Amino acid sequence: MLDKIIQMDYKKTHKAHPWHGVSLGNNVPEEVRAFIEIVPTDTVKYEVDKETGYLTIDRPQKFSNIVPSLYGFLPRTYCGPKMAELTNKALVRTDVEGDGDPLDICILTEKDVTHGDIIAKARPIGGLRLLDHNQADDKIIAVLMSDAVYGMMTDIEQVPPAIIRRLIHYFSTYKDIPGEHTERMKFISIYGPNVAKDVILRSMEDYEDYIAKK
Secondary structure, three states: OHHHHHHHHHHHHOOOOOOOOOOOOOOOOOOEEEEEEEOOOOOEEEEEOOOOOOEEEEEEOOOOOOOOOEEEEOOOOOOOHHHHHHHHHHHOOOOOEEOOOOOEEEEEOOOOOOOOOEEEEEEEEEEEEEEEOOEEOOEEEEEEOOOOOOOOOOOHHHOOHHHHHHHHHHHHHOOOOOOOOOOOEEEEEEEOHHHHHHHHHHHHHHHHHHHHHO
């Protein structure tokens, strides 16, 4: 009984780790809760420190790459072999692995959100399949729930093509260094809501396997 009381007091007085301590919600994968790390106005790329859960400066944005949406990850997910299996099937390969990070998510909204380190409720509508040095690095595309412009969308095909091109360009180039000819990120394809939900569920299973091994 005393242990339960101590655990309850700890939860009341300590911030939950955004990767391990935040729930994805009660209606996954139709709706998800995402942790937002960076927003379009950021000139620095922030990333959650996996050990502490605090936002850390990953790198200054040295070039003109500005993230075109809210950007973060889905708590309690992990990009491992089950998630990467979909990329292997799409490319008719067997050597692609998950990138070992939580599943990334981009959330479209017409509102100006001024900072990260927040939780947002969103509806997955599709995704971008990318490779980062032969590792699966999918980006789930979602819309902010109740958003006046994007909130009613249920399929990535409903998003204006210019917005999708902007997302593809950003994630295809944001790790490139001008003057160098090595392309780190490779865009593979766009997929719809059903595949996106499968990716999410697989990443949740990968997370359970990852935690079980620790």
